[in-house]
Every structure is written in structure tokens, then in C-alpha cells.
Amino acid sequence: MPTFSAQVGTLLELYKIPQLHPFLRKSQLINNIVYNKPRDEKRKMIQYDIYNLVRFPNRSWLFVKVGDFFYSSTYDQDSKQCVQCPAQEYPNSERTHCLPKTVTFLAFEDTLGTAIACIALCLFVLTAVILGIFVKHRDTPIVKANNQALSFILLISLLPCFLCSLLFIGHPNTATCVLQQVTFGLVFTVAVSTVLAKTITVILAFSAVKPRRTMRCLLLSGASNSVIPICSLIQMIICGIWLGTSPPFIDIDSHSEPRNLIIMCNKGSVTAFYSVLGYLGFLALGSFTVAFLARNLPDTFNEAKFLTFSMLVFCSVWVTFVPVYHSTKGKFMVAVEVFSILASSAGLLGCIFVPKCYIILLRPDKNSWKALKNRRGYK
Structure with a gap:
């Protein structure tokens, strides 16, 4: 017993x-x-x-x-003594063996990667089509309005904005880790500073109507165009310091997902990364403020209002980006950054150029010098 x-x-x-x-x-x-x-x-x-x-x-x-x-x-x-699995492995459900973790990243073969790549390419093609429309109708009033050269610069800068999102998809390597951040920072600086230059052009054009010789000289001399190289140079200096001190590199995240090894691009210097974003935010906020103040100026084709809406969309996307970016892990964190790039670029394209394409293609009667002279104030 x-x-x-x-x-x-x-x-x-x-x-x-x-x-x-x-x-x-x-x-x-x-x-x-x-x-x-x-x-x-x-x-x-x-x-x-x-x-x-x-x-x-x-x-x-x-x-x-x-x-x-x-x-x-x-x-x-x-077992008399438990042994922790290495970082590249995880325990099975019975906790008797260590199994190898699956290597994962935002690949082109994934549904999410394929969708993002298709959206980026479609927006790139759409931008190229709009650029072709503007080149074909470059002698019409709506294309010449508010500095024709700046419109072409903005459209050309939006092309690499859409393409740079492809650098975030696929197996990361040293080249793509460096290029995706630097390219993103520089091309977006050119785009946002171009919007700022177009907004300044609207203000100078309105002021030049009044008997102010200084404003007229600034408008004729193309002083607003100097905003683009100055703003871009500052961003280049920030990116240069970033690459010289702590550039991005390939990293492995073995903690975010228990059964996966996430291959990702480490930002290197977090301070430098947020300095690039902060500078872009400063330019975007400045452009939005100037455009908002100039929204009621008597512009011929409502350019100031379109610029205001575009910067409102741009700022809203990147303000939302920061908390969402920090609340995600793994390849979804990369997807959030790519989505923000595509959404903000599409906001600039849609708010500024789609209304003009509507007039060019569907309302050509409003896009003639005769119609422009018949408007109020031109009689």
C-alpha cells in the first residue's frame, strides 16, 4: 500500500x-x-x-x-537543466527542441509587396503621362500660369519620389539601405521646396500688380526659383553628416516576431533620420502656412488653393506616420513608411496637377488666351 x-x-x-x-x-x-x-x-x-x-x-x-x-x-x-534557444531559433510547442526561425522581409513576392510595387509603378506612369500632357500644351495659359518651369521641376521630382519606394521592397543590402533614406530625403526636399517656390511666385505675382518696383523685380528675376537649391543644399548637408557619422546598415531583428528573423535596414543614427524628417516637416509646414495665407489672392486658376490642399494632405500623412510607424514591427513598419511616401506624393500630384489636366483635356474652352482676357479684370 x-x-x-x-x-x-x-x-x-x-x-x-x-x-x-x-x-x-x-x-x-x-x-x-x-x-x-x-x-x-x-x-x-x-x-x-x-x-x-x-x-x-x-x-x-x-x-x-x-x-x-x-x-x-x-x-x-x-530535463534537469533548461537551455535557452539561440537568437536564430525558437522552441517547439513541447519545448523539447529548437527550430530554425524563418527569414522574412518585405519581398516583391508577398501580397503586400506586390500591391505596393504595383501602386508605385501606376503612380509613376500617371505622373509621366501628366508630364507629357503639360509638355504638349506648354503654350497654353494654364501651363504657363504660376511659373511653368516650376511645374516641370515638380513633376520631374515626383517621378523618383514614386520610384524610391521600390528601394524599400526586396532583400535589403548595404546599397539599398543607404539609397532608400538618402534618395527619399533629397527628392522630397526638392518637391516640397518647389511647392514653396510656387507659393512665393503667387504672392509675388499679386504684389507685382501693385506699383511696387521691388516686387516686380523679384518676380522677373526668378528669385523664387532660388528656394529650391538653397533648401536642397541644407538637406544634402544633413544627409552627408548622417552618412559620415552613422549610416544605415543591414540588421536582423530576432525579437519582434518569435518565429521569424526579420532582415531590415537599421537607420543608423536615429537622430539623423528624424532630422531629415524634421527638416521636411519644417518645409512642408512653411509651404502650407504661406499657401494658406495666399489662398484668397485673385489667382487665375486657383493655384494657391490647390497648393494649400496639397500641403494639407502632405502634412497630414507625415503627422500620422510617426505614431503608426512606432506601433508596428517587422516588414509592416517598412510598409507604413512606403505607404506614407506614396500617399504624400500622390497628394501633391492629385491636388496640384489633376485639376489642371481636367481643364486641359475636358474644358479646353477655359484654357485659351481669349477666355483668359474675357475674365473679370482682363477686359
């Missing part, structure tokens, strides 16, 4: 089977009967007979069997 290490008085309380579970977990059971299954050396089964001490009305005592306790396990589960 098996014995228990607990006191006999404790057994008097064990009348119900569910009450045995906490008792068995805390007690040391001693049994001389051990059954080994034949033909299976890896498994062992132990059986305990559970008895209860019952008192009868005549004050006699008797041990009554109330149940059995069976325990079976494998030897490779009863």
Missing part, C-alpha cells in the same frame, strides 16, 4: 476528487510500484493508488480507495 508524506489528518478532508488536485501538486507521493510500458523505452508511466481514511459510526477506521493517479511523460521533457 502506498504512503503519503502528508499527515493522516489531512486525508480526512479529501472527500471529493476535485479537491485532490491542489493536494497532489503540493505533496510528495511515494510509491514502490512503477509500471514501464514494454517496447517503449522513451516513455514511462507511474501509477498511484489514492486512499481516504474513513471513520465509521462504531469509531472504527478504514482506508478506502477513492481513485488512481496516472502520470506518463517522455524523458526528453524531464
Whole structure:
């Protein structure tokens, strides 16, 4: 008969089977009967007979069997010392072996990667088509309005804005890790500074109508065009410091997803990365402020209002980007950055150029010098 290490008085309380579970977990059971299954050396089964001490009305005592306790396990589960799996591996569900983690990244073959790549290419083609329309109708009033050269610069800068998102897809390497951040910072600086230059042009054009020789000279000299190289030079200096001190590099994230090894581009200097974003945000906020103040100026084709809407979309996308970027992990973090690039670029393209293409293609009667002279203020 098996014995228990607990006191006999404790057994008097064990009348119900569910009450045995906490008792068995805390007690040391001693049994001389051990059954080994034949033909299976890896498994062992132990059986305990559970008895209860019952008192009868005549004050006699008797041990009554109330149940059995069976325990079976494998030897490779009863390890004396646990060993943590390496960073490149994870434990199986039984925690008996370490399995290799799957290498993952935002690949072109993934559904998400394919969708992003298709969207980027479609927007690139659309931008190229709009650029071709503007080149074909370059002698019309709507294309010449508000500095024709700046419109071409903005359209050309939007082309690499859409293409640079492809650098974030595929297996990362040293070249793509460096190019994706530097290209993104520089081409977006050119695009946003061009919007700022176009907004300044609207203000100078309105001021030049008044008898102010200084404003007229600034407009004719193309002073607003100098905004682009100056702003771009500052961003180039920031990117140069970034690459010279702590450039981006390939990194492996083995902690975000328990069963995956995430191949990613480490930003290197986080301060430099947010300096690039902060500078872009400063330019975008400045462009939005200037465009908002100039939105009611009597512009011929509502250029100031279109610029205001475009910068509103741009700023909204990147303000939303920061919290969402920090709340995601792995390849979804990369997807959030790519989506922000595509959404902000599409905002500039759609708000500034789509209304003009509508007039060029569908309302050509409004895009003639005769119609322009017949408008109020030109009679």
C-alpha cells in the first residue's frame, strides 16, 4: 500500500476528487510500484493508488480507495537543466527542441509587396503621362500660369519620389539601405521646396500688380526659383553628416516576431533620420502656412488653393506616420513608411496637377488666351 508524506489528518478532508488536485501538486507521493510500458523505452508511466481514511459510526477506521493517479511523460521533457534557444531559433510547442526561425522581409513576392510595387509603378506612369500632357500644351495659359518651369521641376521630382519606394521592397543590402533614406530625403526636399517656390511666385505675382518696383523685380528675376537649391543644399548637408557619422546598415531583428528573423535596414543614427524628417516637416509646414495665407489672392486658376490642399494632405500623412510607424514591427513598419511616401506624393500630384489636366483635356474652352482676357479684370 502506498504512503503519503502528508499527515493522516489531512486525508480526512479529501472527500471529493476535485479537491485532490491542489493536494497532489503540493505533496510528495511515494510509491514502490512503477509500471514501464514494454517496447517503449522513451516513455514511462507511474501509477498511484489514492486512499481516504474513513471513520465509521462504531469509531472504527478504514482506508478506502477513492481513485488512481496516472502520470506518463517522455524523458526528453524531464530535463534537469533548461537551455535557452539561440537568437536564430525558437522552441517547439513541447519545448523539447529548437527550430530554425524563418527569414522574412518585405519581398516583391508577398501580397503586400506586390500591391505596393504595383501602386508605385501606376503612380509613376500617371505622373509621366501628366508630364507629357503639360509638355504638349506648354503654350497654353494654364501651363504657363504660376511659373511653368516650376511645374516641370515638380513633376520631374515626383517621378523618383514614386520610384524610391521600390528601394524599400526586396532583400535589403548595404546599397539599398543607404539609397532608400538618402534618395527619399533629397527628392522630397526638392518637391516640397518647389511647392514653396510656387507659393512665393503667387504672392509675388499679386504684389507685382501693385506699383511696387521691388516686387516686380523679384518676380522677373526668378528669385523664387532660388528656394529650391538653397533648401536642397541644407538637406544634402544633413544627409552627408548622417552618412559620415552613422549610416544605415543591414540588421536582423530576432525579437519582434518569435518565429521569424526579420532582415531590415537599421537607420543608423536615429537622430539623423528624424532630422531629415524634421527638416521636411519644417518645409512642408512653411509651404502650407504661406499657401494658406495666399489662398484668397485673385489667382487665375486657383493655384494657391490647390497648393494649400496639397500641403494639407502632405502634412497630414507625415503627422500620422510617426505614431503608426512606432506601433508596428517587422516588414509592416517598412510598409507604413512606403505607404506614407506614396500617399504624400500622390497628394501633391492629385491636388496640384489633376485639376489642371481636367481643364486641359475636358474644358479646353477655359484654357485659351481669349477666355483668359474675357475674365473679370482682363477686359
